[in-house]
Amino acid sequence: MTVRTIKTVGEFGLINILKEGTIVTPETVRTGIGDDAAAYCPAPGSLQLLTTDMLVETIHFKRHYMTAWQLGYKSMAVNISDIAAMGGAPRHAVVSIAIPPQISVEYIQELYQGMKAICHRYGVNIIGGDTVSIPDYLAINVTLTGEVTPERIVLRSGAREGDKVIVTGMLGDAAAGLAWLDYGDWRKAGGAERISALVQAHLQPEPQVQIGQLAACFGATSMNDISDGLASEANEIAKASGVALCLQQEAVPVSPAVEMTAGFFNRDVLDYALFGGEDYQLVFTMPVANLTKLRAAHPELPLTVVGEVTGTGPAVYLLNRQGESQLLEPRGYNHFRG
Amino acid sequence: MTVRTIKTVGEFGLINILKEGTIVTPETVRTGIGDDAAAYCPAPGSLQLLTTDMLVETIHFKRHYMTAWQLGYKSMAVNISDIAAMGGAPRHAVVSIAIPPQISVEYIQELYQGMKAICHRYGVNIIGGDTVSIPDYLAINVTLTGEVTPERIVLRSGAREGDKVIVTGMLGDAAAGLAWLDYGDWRKAGGAERISALVQAHLQPEPQVQIGQLAACFGATSMNDISDGLASEANEIAKASGVALCLQQEAVPVSPAVEMTAGFFNRDVLDYALFGGEDYQLVFTMPVANLTKLRAAHPELPLTVVGEVTGTGPAVYLLNRQGESQLLEPRGYNHFRG
Structure with a gap:
């Protein structure tokens, strides 16, 4: 028998293997x-x-x-972001730290001061831990509870044909920030102020709790937080909902700083915006009538329509400026394939 | 400024430093x-x-x-045992695994099969993870929810003068089992069958969920699971309750296999029974009238009175066969001083 390793089956492959038989009281x-x-x-x-999310040094x-x-x-x-992506309010956390x-x-x-700072902002109690x-390496595991009214919870599986696909904020900032950190002394590069904002986006991401709850209130049909890149998250929604998503390349919101970064490193701007990950923005689907109401009630929200749900799938298509369409693979960040 | 390390302040010292300001919505x-x-x-x-509990290889x-x-x-x-020690029923788990x-x-x-086996026995759903x-080294973090009726929860802080101190099962089995594992080829030693039970107690401890719930129902005033040795757990109850606990050395329940192990390794049997840890039995305090009722209703339960709450503290005393008393320090297993 050949021995399979995590590398050969991948993170999602492993999860599929493991999840069988985990629910005892459905x-x-x-x-x-x-x-x-x-x-x-x-x-x-x-x-x-x-x-729950674990972060391991290196x-x-x-x-x-x-x-x-x-x-x-x-x-x-990153945990608050997961609760936000369900339309919930974060509540109580337990924190395990493995300390070299x-x-x-x-x-x-x-490290705890940083945790407490964001916990105070979002009303989260740290009530236990280990x-x-x-x-050798520091590892941190946070588990977070949240609350949501049963009729408001937004899963990945509710996207329906005709829904718009909406993202919050700008995409690719965190990945571009990481590129500069890998590059080294970015403070000496041109445009250090703009780069600083990218680096900040990578090191100190802001979960979108308020928008998550508003999206839930206004009838979002599916939602994900963008931890592994839009391509990956859109594919998860497509798969869970059994639909096709059609994304407009031109509509993907990208900051001038990310464009500058792509130019500097001679990369495609979409490498950061679609496959970069760690933005912790939200992607959700919603009927256009609900979106109109949401925008009217909250014109201040940074929402961008990037595409729509076009039919049965699962598949995600990317349309370029020329109207050409290609299948968008979920080749986002995968810890095991690196 | 001298830099303090985890080694110098200890696990509990660190927790005391960190817990300040963690509760936002009391x-x-x-x-x-x-x-x-x-x-x-x-x-x-x-x-x-x-x-939540994290287990790190090595x-x-x-x-x-x-x-x-x-x-x-x-x-x-070990997580189910923590819920048992509150008088609760375990419900839902999330599991993080860091895989080399x-x-x-x-x-x-x-590994998941082992988790699922115990989850099925206790009605626990594994509902998520990372x-x-x-x-280098495998690390596993389990977070577990539990349920308890508000008037039944048993904290560490409720022990009162006159209460009996009760433990479940036998103490020291797991520590003696670890001694044999460290020794090596215990299967060739005399009494391999008895040793096998000790090794099993170390490798596959059984949480005392049913007794925890019954103790809560019958008015236990404080409770801990014995993860770090009875000396350590008794001191935690004494400290949280502000009482003195007086334990009878002779009353501590020790199996013949542990006595045999102590003889073989030329150690005091109390090294295993009081300071060994990882037994995942329970220690609780309870008025004697309630204990009488509990025993009458459930004569099958392996309960042993090992002492009583004698007054204000916090302190734990150990009385030997000669009636001599000594302060029992909480020198149980401490991960950082190890």
């Missing part, structure tokens, strides 16, 4: 493995969300790229 | 950092428990000591 589980967060019913009429972050405060902030932010021997207490304190030692 | 939190599990109120009249387990199935079983068992590149998918599958890569 009547209490609204959605299990396979969405941004899980949802369960602690009592009739009540729905709790639960999500794999998910380089310690010399960021302060401990930023690392703490980001560890919590050379790390100081001050470092861990500063601190353990580890030989 | 009206929703019944108990935060510092008990076996946290308890929060998702809705009036409802109480949810939340606990620190918490040696991969060649146990099968993947046992590792999965134990990873979940050399590990096979079959290994992870078997799978990431890590350079």
Whole structure:
């Protein structure tokens, strides 16, 4: 028998293998493995969300790229983003930290300060955790609960033909920021101020809790947070909903700083905007009538229509300026294929 | 400024430093950092428990000591034990695994089989998780929710003068089992069958969910699971409750196999029974009248009175056969001082 490794089956392949038989009391589980967060019913009429994310040094972050405060902030932010992507409100967190021997207490304190800062902003209590030692590399695991009214929860699986596909904010900033961090001394490059904003987007992403809740209120039919790049997230929605999504290349919102970055590194701007990941913006689908109402009620929200749901799938198509269409593969960031 | 490290402040010292400012909405939190599990109120009249534990290869387990199935079983068992120690019922889990590149998918599958086996026994759904890569050592983080009726939750802080101190099962089995695993080829030693039971107690501990719930129903005033040894857990109860606990050395329940192990390795049997840890039995306090009722209703339960709450503290005293008393320090297993 050939031995399969994580590398050969990939992260999603592994998850599919593992998730079989995980639900023992289906009547209490609204959605299990396979969405941004899980949802369960602690009592009739009540729905709790639960999500967890682990960040491992060298794999998910380089310690010399960021302060401990930023690392703490980001560890919590990526979990809050998962709750936001369900239309929920983040509530209570437990934090496990595996600490290598050379790390100081001050470092861990500063990391916690970063977590507490974002927790205070979003009303999240850190109510428990585990601190353990580890030989080499720092690892942080945050688990976060959230709350959502049962009729408001937004899964990946509800996109319907005719819905618009909407994204929040700008895409590619975080990936472009990482490119500059990898490059090294970006402070000496031209346009350091704009680059600084990109680096900030990578190191200290802002979860879109408010927009997530508003999208849910205004009848979003599906939603994902953009952790692995729009291409990957759009494919997840397409797959879970059994629909085709058609995205307009020209409509993808990209900042001038990302365009500048693409020029500097001689890359396609879409490498950052579609495949970069770690933006923690949201992508959701919604009937156009609801979108009109949402925009009228909240004109301040940074929403961009990037395409629409065109029919049965699952598939995601990208249309370029010339009207040519190509299949958009979910080749976003995959931890195991790197 | 001298740099403090985890080694100098210890795990509990670090937790005390970190827990400041973690509660943002105190009206929703019944108990935060510092008990076996946290308890929060998702809705009036409802109480949810939340606990998390991380196991790191080389620190918490040696991969060649146990099968993947046992590792999965134990990873979940230690979390279920935390819920049991609050008088709760375990409900929903999320699992993060950091996987080094050399590990096979079959290994992870078997690990999940072990988790699913214990989850099926206790009605726990695995509803989410995160799978990431890590350079060297396997790390597993399980977060588990639980449910408890608000008036039944048992914290560490409720022990009162006159209460009896009760433990479940036998103590020291897991520590003695680890001694044999460290020793090596225990299968060739005399009494391999008895040793096998000890090794099993270490590799595949059984959480005491039913007794935890019954103790809560019959008015236990405080409770801990014995993960770090009875000395450590008793001191935690004494500290949280502000009482003195007086334990009878002779009363501590020890199996013949542990006595045999102590003889073989020329150790004091109390090294295993009081300071060994990882038994995942329960220690609780309860008025004697309630204990009488509990025993009458459930004579089958393996309960042993090991002492009583004698007054204000915090302190734990150990009385030997000669009636001599000594202060029992909480020198249980401490990951950072190890």
